[in-house]
Amino acid sequence: MIPGRRQQASVVTFRWDLDKTYLKTQFESFSKLVRIPFERAADKTHLPGVPELVRGLRRTAVARGEQPRVLFLTATPPQLASAIREKLEADGVEIDGIVFKDQLHRLVRGRLRELRDHVAYKLEVLLESRIGRAVQGVELLFGDDWESDAFVYTIYAEWLAGRLDGQSMGRVLSRMGVPAELALALAARAAMPVADPEAAIERIYIHLERRTPLAGFRAYGGRLLPTFSPFQAALDLFARKRLDDVGLVEVAAAVAAGDGTTARGLMNLIDDLVRRGHLDRGWRARSVVRLCAAGVAGLGRADWRERFRARLPLRSRVAPEGQVDWQAVPSPRDEHRRGESVPADAPPALPDAKG
Amino acid sequence: MPRIVLDTQGGEFAPAAAVEAAARVSLENGIEVVLVGHVDQVQALLEGHAYDPQRILVRHCAAAVGEFEEVRRVWHSRREPSVAVAAGLLATGEADALVTAGNPEATVLAVAQQLDRLPGVERLGLASVYPREIDEAGQDPFAMLVDVGAAVRCTAQDLLAFATLGAVWAQHVSGLATPRIGLLNAGLREDAGGEMLAAAHRLLRGRPGLHFVGNIEGSEITRGKADIVVCEGLVGNVVIKLLESIEEVAAAVGRHGGSEGWRARLGIRPLAQQIARLKEIPERPGYAGAPVLGIGHVCLQLHPRARVGAFINAIKLAAKAVRDGVPAEMRAAMAGRAG
Numbered sequence: 001m002i003p004g005r006r007q008q009a010s011v012v013t014f015r016w017d018l019d020k021t022y023l024k025t026q027f028e029s030f031s032k033l034v035r036i037p038f039e040r041a042a043d044k045t046h047l048p049g050v051p052e053l054v055r056g057l058r059r060t061a062v063a064r065g066e067q068p069r070v071l072f073l074t075a076t077p078p079q080l081a082s083a084i085r086e087k088l089e090a091d092g093v094e095i096d097g098i099v100f101k102d103q104l105h106r107l108v109r110g111r112l113r114e115l116r117d118h119v120a121y122k123l124e125v126l127l128e129s130r131i132g133r134a135v136q137g138v139e140l141l142f143g144d145d146w147e148s149d150a151f152v153y154t155i156y157a158e159w160l161a162g163r164l165d166g167q168s169m170g171r172v173l174s175r176m177g178v179p180a181e182l183a184l185a186l187a188a189r190a191a192m193p194v195a196d197p198e199a200a201i202e203r204i205y206i207h208l209e210r211r212t213p214l215a216g217f218r219a220y221g222g223r224l225l226p227t228f229s230p231f232q233a234a235l236d237l238f239a240r241k242r243l244d245d246v247g248l249v250e251v252a253a254a255v256a257a258g259d260g261t262t263a264r265g266l267m268n269l270i271d272d273l274v275r276r277g278h279l280d281r282g283w284r285a286r287s288v289v290r291l292c293a294a295g296v297a298g299l300g301r302a303d304w305r306e307r308f309r310a311r312l313p314l315r316s317r318v319a320p321e322g323q324v325d326w327q328a329v330p331s332p333r334d335e336h337r338r339g340e341s342v343p344a345d346a347p348p349a350l351p352d353a354k355g
Numbered sequence: 356m357p358r359i360v361l362d363t364q365g366g367e368f369a370p371a372a373a374v375e376a377a378a379r380v381s382l383e384n385g386i387e388v389v390l391v392g393h394v395d396q397v398q399a400l401l402e403g404h405a406y407d408p409q410r411i412l413v414r415h416c417a418a419a420v421g422e423f424e425e426v427r428r429v430w431h432s433r434r435e436p437s438v439a440v441a442a443g444l445l446a447t448g449e450a451d452a453l454v455t456a457g458n459p460e461a462t463v464l465a466v467a468q469q470l471d472r473l474p475g476v477e478r479l480g481l482a483s484v485y486p487r488e489i490d491e492a493g494q495d496p497f498a499m500l501v502d503v504g505a506a507v508r509c510t511a512q513d514l515l516a517f518a519t520l521g522a523v524w525a526q527h528v529s530g531l532a533t534p535r536i537g538l539l540n541a542g543l544r545e546d547a548g549g550e551m552l553a554a555a556h557r558l559l560r561g562r563p564g565l566h567f568v569g570n571i572e573g574s575e576i577t578r579g580k581a582d583i584v585v586c587e588g589l590v591g592n593v594v595i596k597l598l599e600s601i602e603e604v605a606a607a608v609g610r611h612g613g614s615e616g617w618r619a620r621l622g623i624r625p626l627a628q629q630i631a632r633l634k635e636i637p638e639r640p641g642y643a644g645a646p647v648l649g650i651g652h653v654c655l656q657l658h659p660r661a662r663v664g665a666f667i668n669a670i671k672l673a674a675k676a677v678r679d680g681v682p683a684e685m686r687a688a689m690a691g692r693a694g
Contacts, residue, residue, distance in 0.1 A: 211406070212405065213402060213403055214402035215403045228407065262356075264356075265409035268387075268408055268410065268412055269409055271412065271413070275394060275398045275413060
């Protein structure tokens with residue numbers, strides 16, 4: 001290695017949520033919830049394709065001459081740390097850090113409101129990770145639609161981009177139901193300067209575990225990509241040259257093997273991204289060729305020929321990255337509305353929000 | 356996994372009803388839906404619902420045939436309409452069954468142009484379902500009338516084909532072991548209605564495997580005497596339109612009665628409410644459209660006022676028919692008849 005080169009290498013951070021994004025955690029019912037603390041590493045299962053994606057991103061970043069950092073941010077208590085670390089190790093996922101939510105600490109100190117709040121907790125960790133730190137580079141964020149990852153990540157991204165100051169952040173958080181004292185504390189932290197001038201959020205991926213209608217994410221702008229499968233995230237990352245051919249094929253193969261996704265299903269996932277304007281024809285073709293060549297899930301010559309004949313007109317419906325409509329961002333309090341159909345033009349949730 | 360092609364451009368609630376139905380069906384494993392319609396419009400609607408993209412495809416087509424448009428003129432003046440694109444997918448083997456709520460004439464034309472007829476079938480039969488009296492629990496609340504307009508005039512052989520194919524359909528879809536077949540006629544005698552109907556009566560009566568209950572008159576159509584009523588397209592079309600117009604007639608009577616004083620109003624209102632339910636056929640829980648008979652594929656025609664529930668029923672019914680091998684059964688039935 002050339003001396004000093006490592007220091008010059010740009011940093012790229014891949015920050016992951018854990019439950020429902022990486023792990024197939026089941027906390028829909030009380031019985032499943034109480035089982036979680038007693039699970040060993042071997043009991044924990046990951047979403048098919050995600051470990052392959054994490055490994056592929058690191059490998060590709062290194063090949064690009066970048067310095068990758070894989071971080072996890074979770075609301076899981078630190079008491080489960082060893083099982084989770086073991087699980088990640090077993091999956092071959094090398095991590096650079098993991099932040100747990102110390103619920104016991106909050107309980108002992110009587111901070112009961114913070115026990116259920118994940119928005120303020122995650123945002124605080126994200127802000128702290130940037131304030132006063134010199135080099136963090138660009139960041140790609142991965143979350144799901146169970147908690148409020150889309151909202152938290154977008155606030156963080158807008159703050160980092162300088163489009164949301166501390167005062168505005170406080171207003172948005174208050175209107176979204178974050179306890180006033182937490183919103184004020186976060187607003188104060190957000191007023192601190194970011195040391196890294198290159199800091200930026202390149203992309204936010206939200207895994208649609210609950211199949212939340214896509215219309216609910218329009219307000220977040222084009223930087224956020226809701227995905228139905230880790231394979232869709234892999235496709236987008238492949239098109240952005242963040243994931244190499246091998247990574248794409250590995251993710252597709254893992255999704256096919258783990259979820260039982262058929263060759264048709266994979267093709268339909270590709271075409272869904274094309275229709276949504278997130279994948280252009282050229283990258284679609286390249287992806288299909290790579291998958292066919294690798295023989296993933298029985299994709300054959302006839303299959304991709306048939307697909308090439310499909311007349312799918314392209315469109316550019318995707319909003320520009322920084323265009324967040326805070327008035328239309330759904331409130332994290334509206335948990336009960338998740339998964340319900342929403343009209344194509346959903347009414348604004350916040351009539352007079354500014355930001 | 357059966358692949359059902361859905362014409363999103365047809366029907367009064369197009370394309371929203373079809374798209375929502377497809378989105379909801381996609382969340383259940385086991386059926387893949389191909390939506391034929393304007394891709395941007397379809398995608399924008401899809402995004403308003405929870406859906407699973409693994410089981411949804413969209414084939415772009417912006418043209419459609421309106422409910423009251425002259426079909427042949429549209430066919431020649433526009434690019435391929437959505438129902439024709441959908442039928443084309445059946446022809447090339449890219450889909451297994453077709454569901455549409457579009458103009459029925461356009462459906463028949465598209466299917467007739469693009470798909471091969473079964474052996475022994477000269478004319479296609481368009482079926483329609485209507486509510487009928489139920490004699491016993493578990494009986495299908497709908498009876499089927501074939502043909503309602505695909506062929507204006509028919510031969511006795513055509514009516515026999517409609518009865519044979521309708522019986523296969525009813526066996527698999529309604530679960531009737533021996534569906535009762537009736538011949539719509541102007542009298543109960545064997546030779547009533549002229550030479551063609553008399554010949555049809557003889558053919559139906561002599562056909563082994565068919566439970567032919569004889570001629571039925573107009574007054575018996577809704578009484579549940581037959582599960583399948585066969586007739587010429589012209590007659591069937593008149594009958595089905597008349598059944599559909601009863602609600603409007605009742606409303607007119609109600610309006611007139613309402614001016615006769617409060618006693619009349621009191622009596623007519625509940626009656627009118629019950630009759631108005633006729634208009635709700637497409638929204639009844641079991642309604643799933645009716646098949647186009649005579650082709651080697653499943654093709655379901657829905658009422659133009661079909662809503663999401665009816666589309667969902669039709670998609671599931673079409674998938675069931677594909678899984679149960681109904682097209683092959685129909686082919687075998689027609690081959691046996693020819694033999």
